[in-house]
Amino acid sequence: MAGLLSISEPNADSTTDLLNQPDTHTAAHTYNRDDIAQLFDLPLMDLLLKAQTIHREHFVANEIQISTLLSIKTGNCPEDCGYCSQSGHHRDTTKLQAEKRIEVDKVIAAAKRAKATGSSRFCMGAAWKHPSAKDMPYVVELIKEVKALGLETCMTLGMLDTDQASQLADAGLDYYNHNLDTSRSYYEQVVSTRSYDERLDTIENVRNSGINVCSGNIVGMGESRDDRIDWVHELLKMPKAPESIPVNLLVPIKGTPIGDKVLAEGQLSVLEWIRTIAVARICCPTSYVRLSAGRESLSDSEQALAFMAGANSFFYGDKLLTTGNASQSGDDRLMRELGLTKQFAAPRAPKVLPVMDAMSGHQSQVVLAD
Numbered sequence: 564m565a566g567l568l569s570i571s572e573p574n575a576d577s578t579t580d581l582l583n584q585p586d587t588h589t590a591a592h593t594y595n596r597d598d599i600a601q602l603f604d605l606p607l608m609d610l611l612l613k614a615q616t617i618h619r620e621h622f623v624a625n626e627i628q629i630s631t632l633l634s635i636k637t638g639n640c641p642e643d644c645g646y647c648s649q650s651g652h653h654r655d656t657t658k659l660q661a662e663k664r665i666e667v668d669k670v671i672a673a674a675k676r677a678k679a680t681g682s683s684r685f686c687m688g689a690a691w692k693h694p695s696a697k698d699m700p701y702v703v704e705l706i707k708e709v710k711a712l713g714l715e716t717c718m719t720l721g722m723l724d725t726d727q728a729s730q731l732a733d734a735g736l737d738y739y740n741h742n743l744d745t746s747r748s749y750y751e752q753v754v755s756t757r758s759y760d761e762r763l764d765t766i767e768n769v770r771n772s773g774i775n776v777c778s779g780n781i782v783g784m785g786e787s788r789d790d791r792i793d794w795v796h797e798l799l800k801m802p803k804a805p806e807s808i809p810v811n812l813l814v815p816i817k818g819t820p821i822g823d824k825v826l827a828e829g830q831l832s833v834l835e836w837i838r839t840i841a842v843a844r845i846c847c848p849t850s851y852v853r854l855s856a857g858r859e860s861l862s863d864s865e866q867a868l869a870f871m872a873g874a875n876s877f878f879y880g881d882k883l884l885t886t887g888n889a890s891q892s893g894d895d896r897l898m899r900e901l902g903l904t905k906q907f908a909a910p911r912a913p914k915v916l917p918v919m920d921a922m923s924g925h926q927s928q929v930v931l932a933d
């Protein structure tokens with residue numbers, strides 16, 4: 564493909580070509596695996612320039628979408644994700660205190676606080692393999708209550724079947740998060756209690772229900788650059804790239820298998836994480852690319868480079884699901900210094916609206932077209 568070939572050789576002429584060439588790669592499927600590998604190999608400044616140029620073709624420059632994340636059910640998860648403190652498989656070593664489902668009014672209070680501080684999206688996460696039948700009315704109520712505040716909603720609840728995805732779509736859920744985490748070939752080094760294909764099945768169910776897909780990765784788990792290339796390629800093999808792509812930098816947690824290994828062997832360079840953000844931005848030009856876990860330990864300059872690489876979303880608040888996050892006051896200061904502004908929320912309408920007949924008082928539902 565012509566556009567990429569012009570930047571595949573990092574010399575002065577090709578860089579000039581890159582600078583002068585309007586980017587026409589607006590369709591996610593334009594990039595094949597070799598193209599993605601070439602992007603990763605670019606000189607960093609060329610890669611950042613290309614990513615920021617493409618970013619500005621599709622988004623308002625210097626505008627950032629802000630989300631707040633709340634754990635609505637913490638710990639004792641039956642899955643064995645090797646990086647996660649919430650896995651019941653690692654509880655003897657992480658000592659994480661498991662908690663039951665949070666009451667609805669406490670979730671609403673947290674959502675109100677998030678809105679008051681400028682978040683446009685409220686994300687709710689539960690440490691489940693999948694929601695049970697008795698959990699569904701609870702999560703549906705949460706979606707409706709949070710949307711009534713004028714916030715976008717996102718959930719991450721584990722695997723969903725088609726019926727569960729439809730129920731969440733009908734309630735108006737805006738985004739569903741289900742990360743692929745890494746490449747297909749490295750996945751078995753990370754999780755053994757579910758397969759990559761099961762992961763893709765849930766993403767397909769979410770996509771088919773009309774809910775926006777949020778699906779990202781975790782960089783720095785001991786995977787190779789080839790795995791990071793394969794992960795981007797996996798996104799591009801989907802019928803449509805995820806609307807939201809969190810690019811996490813592993814927070815190594817003591818007592819988890821992957822955390823202990825990384826703490827012993829050393830962490831991946833932050834610049835490789837920034838490269839991954841830039842490649843995701845270029846290959847998925849209309850997706851929000853989100854800075855998620857790992858931001859707490861970064862300097863202002865490293866975060867600025869991540870925004871230059873095309874990241875345009877981050878989590879706000881002092882805590883993610885169980886790990887710390889950059890402080891809110893620190894984020895406000897950083898945004899001021901970088902000249903970044905917050906994007907307003909645009910929640911999607913629920914598919915099903917309750918209506919009451921004025922004469923009979925009879926309750927019924929109206930299904931809205933997409």
Ligand code: SF4
Nearest residue numbers: 640642644647650690
């Ligand atoms: S990452 Fe999610 S699915 Fe995996 S153990 Fe943690 S809470 Fe469970």
